[in-house]
Amino acid sequence: MRILAVDDEPFALEVLSMLVINSGYPDIVAAPSAGAALERITEAPEPFQCIFLDIMMPVMEGIEFCDLVRRLPGYDTCQIIMLTAMNDRKYMDQAYEAGANDYVIKPFDANDIESRLNAVAKALS
């Protein structure tokens, strides 16, 4: 499964990537901003199947980016999982409206990440 992780916090990005790999999904690309993520998407030979997306990012926020990604060709079925430290309900609603599939509150539970990844993988196969 091809995974993309987007977060402006470098440590968070690194830890998340390691967690994902540890869960048994080695194919993960990390991007520190929405802009960089777009570059990765353009470069990628095939669309990513799962995207971890942080909400609070400078320049372009996660929700906005989510909205953008959904419009890209081949990304209508991509599983987009929002990440955030804000547990405000209004962000959740906005995220779902923008096309997100799921929502995880930081700091995340490692087991939680693993089970979601498994669920996504199962759905795709």
Added chain:
Amino acid sequence: MSSTRTHPPLRGTARAGQTDASVNRAETGRAMEKSPIIDAFKRMQVPLMIVGADGRILECNQATEHLFAYPHGQLVGRATREILPDASLEWLQAQIVPPAIDTVIKGMTGRTRDGDTMLLAANVTAWTDSERGLQHALVLRDITLDASAEKLARNQMKRTNDAIIGAGIAVFEYNRVTDTIIVCDQWRAILELEQSEPVDMRNEWRGRVHPDDLETALAPMYRCLAGEAGRVSCDYRLLSRDGLRWRWIRSDISIAERDASGTVIRINGAMSDITDRKSVETALRRSVERFRSTFEGAAIGMAIVTPDGRFLEVNPAICAAFGYSEEDLLKTDFQTLTHPEDLASDLAQFERLKAGEISCYQLEKRYFRSNGAIMWGLLAVTMIRDDENRPDQVIKQIIDVTERRRLSELKSEFVSTVSHELRTPLTSILGSLTLLSSMDAEPFSDEAQRLLYIAEQNGERLHALINDVLDFEKFSAQQMRVHLFSQPIVPLIDEAVMASLSYADKFGVRFVVHTPDRALRAYADPKRFQQVMANLLSNAAKFATEGSVIEIVTEDIGSAIRVSVTNDGQTIPKAFHDDLFKPFAQAAPSSTRRRSGTGLGLSITKQIVEQTGGEIGFDSPEGGQTTFWFTAPKNNPH
């Protein structure tokens, strides 16, 4: 009363030396019969009669016969007592006291032939002559009607007097010509004078009028005397006789009589004590003034409004809040100033107020200031009704809470931002630790593993703390929206117990649930209910004696459902009881058990319970069984 007169002897009185008394008598009689006086006696319409020495009627005229309803000639010779029952000769004689020779009898009874009685007044004259001896001449007057008229007048007068006295009105009269004042008893009473006290009325009164009121008190009299007005009134203060208190007096003066040239010669007046009424008036005036100054000076915006929203009166504070001058504010109405989105809820409550369903209500709503800016106001409304209990006026109080809300929002934002900032590095910390723990490829020394464990635990603790702080802030700002609806409670409890089973395992205790009625329903927000249960169950597990049973009981207490969680364990120290629900309160470290947790759990739980319309409490008596309980209402608390 009688007047004293001497009377020249009547003609025909015997003189010493007369020889033929009978001839004289006849002569005298004939002479008398022919005299003009006798004619007059006979013809006069005034009843005249002569009573002889034997008490019989000697002579009487026709008028007398008519008076007593006797046919002509039938009265003479009768005993006087037949027509004048009281008038025995002795009695008649007694009426005239020498040296007087006559008297006036004001009232004596007369009796007609038919037995009817009448009241008579009589002039009585007595004389003695040699022929007939003592005689009494009576001039009679029927005063029956007079008497009854007078009696009627007197009764009426008495009734009027009684009424005047009853009303406490003191009448008095001033006659300018004679320069005299006449006062009635009640007048004296008002001045607290004895009835017979010889006092100069004028000076007494003048001396007791309050110096500031003297001019006012005298003015009506001067004006009436000058003929300026027919009737003038005034109120003034009169000192009590003991000089200790002031009484309020009302005087009504009017013109009683003018002379031929139109000059006022007599005035009369009515005086009454209105002290009580004045004190009521004063109290009322003070009360009105007090309200007025409260209204004007209040820091809270206040307005008196008609039932359809127009401003009747506004105070400076409300003008400032809206940014209008008083004049401009009075031209507008409440509906215009209200934000359209908040109008409906306000009107709904207002209708209930008008209908009498509620006596007052409060509401936070938006208004437009004069410059178009939005003001958040805390509104309180009450209603005044008229005598027929219809809505008359509405009192509205508004506190500008715009700033308060802004600060509250700022605070919330701040806490959210801080939480976010704290969570971000924490994510990396916890993530790293988790990964470390799961690295089997590089086995750690026992020491390293121990340190890893400590780091993880504390990381988790920090995580929980941040969550709790955020929750707590949201609840205290009442920002946390609770979605209440009626639902069966027992499933929620079961779910909570299941979710807390890990705690039970961890502390070696068992949960036992008692729910006699599985159909019990209450108003709750499922997520928040779980939060409350999780907190109480984890606390119970933490503090329970290892191996013991924790009992969860649900009961119906009428208007609500009560859930209680009981555990065996140490009694909560008395000193801690008051602080139990306060943030960051944890029992003193004297207890041996290691306490984990943030210290915010119970305070958040209390907030949740109270915001969902319930109550929370605990019992921890000696003996070691502690029970925490909370209630959920059966009816929607909002």
